[in-house]
Amino acid sequence: MKEHTPFYQWYLFAAWLIALFAMLYSLYSSEIAGMAVCPLCWYQRICLYPLAIIIGIGAFNADIHAVRYAIALPMIGSVFALYQYLEQMIPGFSPINICTAGGDCSAIHFKWLGFITFPLLSFAACWIIVILLYLARSAERRHSLRW
Numbered sequence: 001m002k003e004h005t006p007f008y009q010w011y012l013f014a015a016w017l018i019a020l021f022a023m024l025y026s027l028y029s030s031e032i033a034g035m036a037v038c039p040l041c042w043y044q045r046i047c048l049y050p051l052a053i054i055i056g057i058g059a060f061n062a063d064i065h066a067v068r069y070a071i072a073l074p075m076i077g078s079v080f081a082l083y084q085y086l087e088q089m090i091p092g093f094s095p096i097n098i099c100t101a102g103g104d105c106s107a108i109h110f111k112w113l114g115f116i117t118f119p120l121l122s123f124a125a126c127w128i129i130v131i132l133l134y135l136a137r138s139a140e141r142r143h144s145l146r147w
Helices: 007-032 039-061 065-070 072-089 118-146
Strands: none
Touching: 007 039, 007 065, 007 118, 039 065, 039 072, 039 118, 065 072, 065 118, 072 118
16 A cells, blocks of 8 residues: 655645755856846855755655754845845945945846845745745644654
8 A cells, every 4th residue: 555645745845846946047047147146146045055955855755854954044045135135125225245246236137016036036935945844844743643
């Protein structure tokens, strides 16, 4: 008899898809579309790229311990994304000169609906991943209590 896929594995799989899409889209925007990558973008990438590997391994092996290893990265990445978004949207926001080399962190390459920029998409992706990882952990705990 085939064992059912644990429900938490679906949350891990969804989080992996978001991390993978975010990674591929950021690579496309810089390598193919030619957008300059600023230091804050690099910090966000440093936090997002390993998630595609860590969560992917956890999702395909049904290993809930991947949540423990991955949960801090999107939280840290969201801080960089929020800072960059505020720097872009609020003139004179940046008292810290963190963006000196590379692209301009306050430059807006595109703006959808008047407020959606790359940092906001990164922030949303990070927190969606955090929520999915939390849901995976909660579902695993409920599943383990039943057995």
